[in-house]
Amino acid sequence: MKITDIVVAVFILVIVLLIIIPLTPGVMDAFLVTNISLSLLILLTTLYIKKTLDFSTYPTVLLIITLFRLALNISSTRLILSNGGDAGNVIKAFGSFVVGSNLIVGLVVFLIIVVVQFIVITKGAERVAEVAARFTLDAMPGKQMAIDADLSSGLINESEARERRQDIQREADFYGAMDGASKFVKGDAIVGIVITLINIIGGIVIGLLGVGGSAMDFSEVITVYTLATVGDGLCSQIPALLISTATGIIVTRAATKDSFGQDLSRQLFSKPYVFYILGGMVALIGFIPGLPTVLFIVVGIVLIVVGYVKSGRQKKTEEAQIKDRAETSAAEKRKPESVTSLLHVDLIEMEFGYGLISLVDASQGGDLLDRVVMIRRQCALDLGIIVPIVRLRDNIQLGRKEYVIKIKGIDVARGEVMLDHFLALKPDEVDEPIDGIETVEPAFGLPALWIAEGDREKAELKGYTTIDVPSVISTHLMEVIKRHADELLGRQQVQTIIDNLKKQQPALVEEVVPKMFTIGEIQKVLSNLLRENISIRDIGTILEILGDYGAITRDTDTLTEYVRQKMKRAITKRFVPGGRARVITLSPDLEKAISESIRKTDNDTHAALEPGQIQKILASLKKTVNQALSLGVVPMVLTSPLIRRHIKTLSSSVYPELVVLSYNELEQDIEIYSDWVVSL
Numbered sequence: 251m252k253i254t255d256i257v258v259a260v261f262i263l264v265i266v267l268l269i270i271i272p273l274t275p276g277v278m279d280a281f282l283v284t285n286i287s288l289s290l291l292i293l294l295t296t297l298y299i300k301k302t303l304d305f306s307t308y309p310t311v312l313l314i315i316t317l318f319r320l321a322l323n324i325s326s327t328r329l330i331l332s333n334g335g336d337a338g339n340v341i342k343a344f345g346s347f348v349v350g351s352n353l354i355v356g357l358v359v360f361l362i363i364v365v366v367q368f369i370v371i372t373k374g375a376e377r378v379a380e381v382a383a384r385f386t387l388d389a390m391p392g393k394q395m396a397i398d399a400d401l402s403s404g405l406i407n408e409s410e411a412r413e414r415r416q417d418i419q420r421e422a423d424f425y426g427a428m429d430g431a432s433k434f435v436k437g438d439a440i441v442g443i444v445i446t447l448i449n450i451i452g453g454i455v456i457g458l459l460g461v462g463g464s465a466m467d468f469s470e471v472i473t474v475y476t477l478a479t480v481g482d483g484l485c486s487q488i489p490a491l492l493i494s495t496a497t498g499i500i501v502t503r504a505a506t507k508d509s510f511g512q513d514l515s516r517q518l519f520s521k522p523y524v525f526y527i528l529g530g531m532v533a534l535i536g537f538i539p540g541l542p543t544v545l546f547i548v549v550g551i552v553l554i555v556v557g558y559v560k561s562g563r564q565k566k567t568e569e570a571q572i573k574d575r576a577e578t579s580a581a582e583k584r585k586p587e588s589v590t591s592l593l594h595v596d597l598i599e600m601e602f603g604y605g606l607i608s609l610v611d612a613s614q615g616g617d618l619l620d621r622v623v624m625i626r627r628q629c630a631l632d633l634g635i636i637v638p639i640v641r642l643r644d645n646i647q648l649g650r651k652e653y654v655i656k657i658k659g660i661d662v663a664r665g666e667v668m669l670d671h672f673l674a675l676k677p678d679e680v681d682e683p684i685d686g687i688e689t690v691e692p693a694f695g696l697p698a699l700w701i702a703e704g705d706r707e708k709a710e711l712k713g714y715t716t717i718d719v720p721s722v723i724s725t726h727l728m729e730v731i732k733r734h735a736d737e738l739l740g741r742q743q744v745q746t747i748i749d750n751l752k753k754q755q756p757a758l759v760e761e762v763v764p765k766m767f768t769i770g771e772i773q774k775v776l777s778n779l780l781r782e783n784i785s786i787r788d789i790g791t792i793l794e795i796l797g798d799y800g801a802i803t804r805d806t807d808t809l810t811e812y813v814r815q816k817m818k819r820a821i822t823k824r825f826v827p828g829g830r831a832r833v834i835t836l837s838p839d840l841e842k843a844i845s846e847s848i849r850k851t852d853n854d855t856h857a858a859l860e861p862g863q864i865q866k867i868l869a870s871l872k873k874t875v876n877q878a879l880s881l882g883v884v885p886m887v888l889t890s891p892l893i894r895r896h897i898k899t900l901s902s903s904v905y906p907e908l909v910v911l912s913y914n915e916l917e918q919d920i921e922i923y924s925d926w927v928v929s930l
Contacts, residue, residue, distance in 0.1 A: 262314065268321035272328055275338035281322055282340045282485050288315060289489035289496075296496040303420055308500055309427035315493060316434045319486055323445050326482045330475065331452050337478055344488075345481025360480045360487075364443055367491045374498060387426070393418050399612065399619035401639065428501055442486050449479035522564060525557025595659045597738055599641035600727065605650030605669065609720055610642050618642070621724040625731065633735055633780060634787025636743050640727070653723060655730050657737055663730045665692035667723065671700045672709075672716040678882070680713040693726040736777035744773045751789050762793045766800040778810040782898065782909070784821060791817065807854060811895060815914045822917045825886065825909055830921040833888040833911075834874050836897070837929035840867065844893045857896040866930055868904055874926045875905060886911065888922065 268281070292311065299305050329337035336342070394415065401411045453475025529550040536546025608614040619642070626637040648654060655663040666689075667673075674686060675698050686699030686709075701709055706716050717725070731738065748769070752759040763772065775796065776786045786792060795816045799809060814821060825831075836844075849858045859867070871887075878885040886909040889897050894912040901908045916922070 258314075261318075265314070265318050265321045268318075268325050272332075273325050275329065275333070275336060278322075278326060278329060278338040279340045281325075282338070285315075285319055285322055285485075285489050288318075289492040293492045293496045293499075296499045299500070302424055302500055303417060305500060306420060306424050308497075309424065309430070312493065312497065313434055315489075316438050319489060320438060320441060323442065323482070323486050326485070327445055327449055327452075330449050330478045330482060331456055334474070337482060341478060341481035341485055343481070344484040345477040345479075357476060357480060360483055363487055363491070364446070364483065367487055367494060368440070368443070387422055390418060390422055395620060395623075396612075398623040401623075425501070428497075438490055442483065442490060445486075446479055446483045449482060450475060453479065522557040522561035525553050525560065529553030529555075529557065596641045596656075597638040597658060597740075598731065599643060599656045599659075600723075601643050601645040601648060601654045601656070603648040603650045603652045604644060604646055606653060606667070607644055608669070609723070616720070618720050618723065621720055622727070625724060625728050628728065629731055629735070631787070632785060633732065634747075634785050634789065635735055635739055635780065636746060637731055638738060638743075655727060657730070657734050662734060663692070663726065665723070665726055667719045668700045669719060670703055672703065672706050672718055673722050674699045674701045674709045675715040675717070677713055677715070682712045684709050684712060684714065692722065693729040732783065735780040739773060739777055739780060741769050741773050744769050744776060747786075747789055748772070748793075751793070755790055758790060758793055758797070762797045762800070767796060767804075771804070771806055772796070774806040775810050775813060778807065779813065784814070784817070784824070788817075788820070805855070807895060811891065811912075815891065815912070818915050818917060821911065821915045822920060825911065826916065826920055829919065830923070831886060831888075831916075832878075832883050832923045832925050833886050834871075834878065834926045834928060835887070835924045836889050836893075837927050840928060840930050841890055841893060843930065844896055845890075848893070848896065857893070857900075863930070864900065867900060867928070870928045870930070871901060872904055874928050875908065877926060883925075885909075885926075887928075888913065888916075888924070891915075 273281070292308075292315065295305060296308075302308075326337050326341060330341075397406070397411050397414050397418075400406045401408070406414070529552070531550075532553060533547050533550030535541065536543040536550065602610065609616040609618045612619060622640050622642070626640070629635055629637045645654070649666065651668060652664065652666050654661050668687070671687075673689070673691060674684065675691060675696060684699065684701060684705065686701040686705070689698050689700055690696070691698045699714075701716070709716055748759055748763055763769065772793075776789075776792070779786050779792075792813055795813045796809060799812045803809060843863065844857055844859065847857045847859050849856060875885045885905075887897060887901065888911055891912040891914045894910055894915075898908075898910040901910060
């Protein structure tokens with residue numbers, strides 16, 4: 251346990267004992283001086299912090315210091331009433347200083363201090379804390395979205411985003427605590443007034459009745475106990491005033507890079523011409539009859555002189571800044587150019603023509619950044635991958651309505667949209683035409699129309715599906731990410747995924763990685779799965795399968811087939827969600843020919859077919875796939891496990907998106923209809 255923890259615990263214990271144990275006047279003096287010193291320390295600290303979270307313990311400190319002051323109030327009241335009004339030199343000095351020779355004037359001054367403390371400062375600080383807490387909580391969703399937008403656009407990294415989210419949470423906790431802690435300050439002010447009345451009334455009764463000593467006359471009682479009461483009230487109200495002021499300062503403090511004094515100097519005294527105008531106005535006011543003309547003129551002259559001095563300093567500062575910028579620019583030109591930053595290639599980025607910048611700019615109502623955040627989240631759920639940060643940039647070389655999607659710096663997709671229009675997709679069963687500009691839907695290549703905003707309702711009534719421009723672009727981006735997910739999955743991402751799994755299943759990870767497989771080998775298996783649109787989210791099951799077959803083979807393609815067969819439930823649900831499949835099969839002669847052509851080398855296994863055979867197979871496959879498409883059926887090839895991978899390799903040259911499954915990858919209760927057969 252640290253010494254500071256011990257000190258805090260002892261201090262709280264002392265507060266409790268102050269309420270119970272009677273104190274001598276000397277000990278009371280020491281505690282009162284400590285109270286005043288702590289209050290000044292807190293006030294000065296609030297002046298020099300740069301943001302509220304720099305003093306995040308303030309609500310707790312406020313509670314403890316308030317309890318300490320209340321304990322002193324109780325102890326001082328006990329001394330005043332039991333010791334003939336003598337509660338120590340500090341209370342006596344404060345009372346004598348305020349009361350002086352006129353008891354009434356001193357009492358009025360004391361009451362004014364109490365009223366200022368209770369109505370102005372305490373009430374104001376309480377209201378500010380309440381409003382700050384409300385607005386801070388209301389602003390949290392917007393701040394979170396801003397962080398996500400900065401993260402997706404690459405302005406900050408993951409650690410910076412995590413730190414900013416923690417700051418937002420701490421800020422909300424702080425203002426929520428301050429809203430409650432300000433009630434302590436208000437209650438303390440009320441208790442101070444009550445204790446003052448108790449001291450005066452109780453002192454008068456005790457003094458007149460002579461309880462514990464000889465009786466006093468009324469004037470002596472008033473003098474003695476009022477003096478002690480005013481002194482005690484000041485000893486408690488002045489620290490309370492300081493703490494209330496500190497509370498008001500900290501809840502009204504805006505986060506800046508400088509302290510309050512530096513901000514005040516820069517913001518209030520940075521305009522010399524203001525002092526010229528102010529000095530002239532003050533001097534003119536002095537000529538009003540009855541006012542001290544000389545004093546006003548002197549103050550006006552002083553203000554003008556201050557403005558002149560400020561103007562001179564400001565001019566020197568600007569000259570120094572210009573000189574520094576010139577020297578820095580010259581130094582930048584002299585030093586050799588660093589080209590290492592130019593070597594970085596973003597995994598995925600989007601470039602927009604200047605006419606589409608409003609879709610990205612949140613200040614213009616664009617929400618594409620938020621959609622990118624949701625795409626990354628959806629890809630994590632659907633595919634189990636961590637999509638890298640998507641860089642969004644403008645490119646004046648593009649057409650004003652064009653956008654480009656790049657993978658590793660290379661264009662992989664592009665599209666053109668029309669702002670203030672909707673994309674209308676026509677279902678097959680709808681025959682009614684609508685007015686619009688013919689185009690092609692960029693994500694799936696479907697024929698579509700660009701229609702004006704005013705025609706949207708009419709198109710939907712006719713059965714068309716309408717899509718807004720941000721949804722068109724985000725859907726296109728989503729499909730590109732799915733299509734190239736295997737390229738976006740790098741070794742570092744695989745390491746991150748496995749590290750996350752290790753927190754839940756440490757025994758599994760320690761057995762498989764790196765004892766049986768390296769990160770690179772696992773990455774190849776996962777890329778093979780993603781290449782055929784199979785989710786790797788259940789990474790635990792995949793590693794278990796690799797661990798089961800790792801002693802049999804290290805060939806990543808063969809291991810991928812084992813993983814696919816063990817994941818038949820997930821594959822069936824993904825590609826045959828209805829439990830009924832119309833598939834394309836291969837003739838027995840074709841399957842035999844392909845299986846007999848398989849050759850195994852040191853590096854891989856491949857089908858060594860003759861070029862003529864390959865051309866015949868592809869021509870027959872193309873014809874069969876077109877027949878399925880003409881009937882509105884999404885084609886899917888079903889074959890034996892031995893040749894599935896080779897059929898997929900062959901078909902990728904003509905139909906990259908064609909789904910090729912083996913019999914072992916489907917659940918037994920699936921209804922399979924072989925409507926088309928590919929043959930030699």
